[in-house]
Amino acid sequence: MTEHQKKAMIISVGGTTEPIVASICACGPEFISFLASQESCAKIPECLRDAKEKSGRLASFEQTLVDDVNDLVHCYGKAEEAVQRVLAKGYPGSEVMVDYTGGTKNMTAALTLAAVSHGFSFSYVGGRERTKEGLGIVKDGSEEVRRSLNPWDIMGIEARRDIALLFNQFQFTAAQERIAGLKGKNVRFPSRYEKLGFMVEGFQLWDLFRHSEAQQRFSRARLEELAELDDIFFRQPALATLKLLPFLQKLTEDKKKNPISLCLLDLYANAERRFQEGKIDDAVLRLYRVVEMAAQARLVTAWSIDTSNVDRTRIPETVRAEYIKRYAAPDGQIKISQAAAFRLLEALGDELGRTFSQHEQKFKNIQKARNDSYLAHGFQSIGQNAFQSLREFVLTLKLFDPADLPVFPRFDVAFSGTKETVGPGPGACNVATGAIVCCGW
Structure with missing residues (x-):
């Protein structure tokens, strides 16, 4: 044929x-x-x-x-x-x-x-x-x-707008379904949309903390090929994604060892995305986990102390007896809570422990709002103020440089007025098409 x-x-x-x-x-x-x-x-x-x-x-x-x-x-x-x-x-x-x-x-x-x-x-x-x-x-x-006239080339603009808007709202599954819906339609360059689908799936998996699987999808997306295209709809997100791959690679490697700074950055960025979605309860829970992870990471990396099995010889004498009495299990294993982890850091003279202690009351107020939420122990919905207060508290701890956060690409739907010929030959027509520009948020 x-x-x-x-x-x-x-x-x-x-x-x-x-x-x-x-x-x-x-x-x-x-x-x-x-x-x-x-x-x-x-x-x-x-x-x-x-x-x-x-x-x-x-x-x-x-x-x-x-x-x-x-x-x-x-x-x-x-x-x-x-x-x-x-x-x-x-x-x-x-x-x-x-x-x-x-x-x-x-x-x-x-x-x-x-x-x-x-x-x-x-x-x-x-x-x-x-x-x-x-x-x-x-x-x-x-x-x-x-x-030579294929109206879908014109209507495909609407499909692109849908994909962009869904992706911007972190509705990755819906964006994938919109891309999959193009299969079987007479779109030009169908392989480009297939690669874009793998890229979107990569971000969905990343958003679910399935980092190794995300790497595999990005590999299948052949981002280098998309980045060389003249079509800005494909090129810009591919370029932005390529810049994120070193972070993802190192995150995947470091996560296998212990939760250090890159994990904190990734979890904090995830919390911000949930907040932008309007899922404030989810966002607060993630920030709360950032605080907990920070103490765990600092104890492991700076003091070789595992919060799930604390070596009693590494506990300062000033608090050793108290910790053994309060946290030691019948088998002698010592497992400490988040608050106890920060107190231990303070006793060790760690700057993170001192900073937490100075702002501890503020954290306790936020902690109460978290504990009263539907996703914790209560029946209240967490408000924006609680998230913003917890965000400020996290940044006060100076766990990382916010400039290092992994920022997912964002499509900016803007009409450029670019003229594009749809189809070759005598039946072709010229239409003003909308270019969809990709930038960071």
Whole structure:
């Protein structure tokens, strides 16, 4: 099957057969869904016979009849039936050609409206010569099939906007579904969208702390190839993602050892994304975990102390007896809480422990709001003020430089007014398309 041949066609039928025969011969379908009026349906057998004589092929067909060609709404309903006949047989959009040459204006308008969202290709039979000094119908023998106009290239702009908006809202699953929905539609460069889908899935997995799997998806996205494209919709997010990969790589390696600074950065950035989604309870819980992780990480990295099994010889004498009495299990193992971890840091003379102690009352107030939340122990919803207070408290601890946070790419939907030619050849049209620019937030 050549580039211009399709397995199925949807054809509106008018009073002449030559344009339809030319279109069928050029496309070579195995199945045709005809949209005809009560008057023009008699032309269908003639079209099929003449097409077989010229091409040597005979397509199977079904027909949908329009009762009132002057009623656009009625025509649209019948056009949808004609479209469904093709879809019911399992033909994807990329294998369907719609020829809207024949029929009344209402029929052709209705067929175009009914078919345009399915990713079909469209063709129109024009001609080198027309009757009535160029204003009439195409003269027999001068038919030219023009199939270069693909409306999905125009409608694809809306798909891009949807993908961008969903991604910006961290609705990664929905964005993936929108990209997957393009499969089977006659989009140009489908492999680019496939790679974009892997990239979006990579961020979804990253957002779920599944960092190793995220790396694998980014690898499958072939970001270097996307980054070399002229199309800014693909290039900009790919470039931004490539800049994040070293962080992700090091995060994955460090996480296997112990929770240090990169884990804190990643968890804090995740909390910020939940806050932007409006999921304040989730955001607060993540920041709370940042505080807890900070104490655990500092004790491990600076003092070789594991909070789940504290070596009593490493506890300062000033608090050793108290810690053994309060936290030692019957088997002698010492496991300490978050508050006890910070007190231990203070006793060790660690700056983080001293800073926490200076602002401990503020943290306790926030802790109460967290404990009263639905996701902890209570029945209250956490307000924005609690998140902002906890955020300020975390930054007060100076656990990291906020400039080092891993920032997910963000699509900025902005119309550039760029002119782009849709489809090659005589049927091409120029449209002003919206460029979707990617930047950081």
